[in-house]
Amino acid sequence: MKIDILTLFPEMFKGPFDESIIRKAIDKNLVEINIHNLRDWTSGKHKTTDDRPFGGGKGMILMIEPIYKALKQLKSKKTKVILLSPQGKTFNQKKAKQLAKEDHLILICGHYEGVDERIRESLIDEEVSIGEYILTGGELPAMVLADSIIRLLPNVLEKEATAQESFEEVEIDGKKEKLLDYPQYTKPADFKGLKVPEVLLSGNHQKIKEYRLKKAIEKTRKKN
Incomplete structure (x- = not known):
């Protein structure tokens, strides 16, 4: 381009x-x-x-x-x-x-x-x-x-980086909605009592996916 x-x-x-x-x-x-x-x-x-x-x-x-x-x-x-x-x-x-x-x-x-x-x-x-x-x-x-x-041009970012972002359309209950991004965390897992949600440390990819979708929906509803 x-x-x-x-x-x-x-x-x-x-x-x-x-x-x-x-x-x-x-x-x-x-x-x-x-x-x-x-x-x-x-x-x-x-x-x-x-x-x-x-x-x-x-x-x-x-x-x-x-x-x-x-x-x-x-x-x-x-x-x-x-x-x-x-x-x-x-x-x-x-x-x-x-x-x-x-x-x-x-x-x-x-x-x-x-x-x-x-x-x-x-x-x-x-x-x-x-x-x-x-x-x-x-x-x-x-x-x-x-x-x-x-940032959307081919090979500028890894595909995973733009695959699920804020304002991407996701089908929920048969309707397409533009969701905000889900909450994300990094090390340490516990900072002065502020803990990362256990599900993100579980290694259960299906539960992590469900958790992230739920939180993305919550953030979107809160903004709207």
């Missing part, structure tokens, strides 16, 4: 993409990530990417021209273009799995008061939000999308 990210603040991505699972995936050539400064597609000495909205109003909005030029250079027939914005559809695990099947993603980080509406109307395939709250820009949402998608 190839991921291109269009942003006004490319330096923000150095830390998250230089560590842990994402770094390993890049080193193994399982994913290619390119961070692009939108100002590279501007003209004039001021490298202007935003301006005041026609008709008046507060703040500044991203201009269509730099984004159009960037997409014209970076897009191919297999590219899906996504705008990160609070106005988009809420991102979830199902969407992460869908996007993990794509060959090429371009993520546009919104900023300021938003983007020229013509970008939404003619340049993107989807608009995605990571929640109903406001951030200063789309950089953090782009990191969230990239992380959640990359």
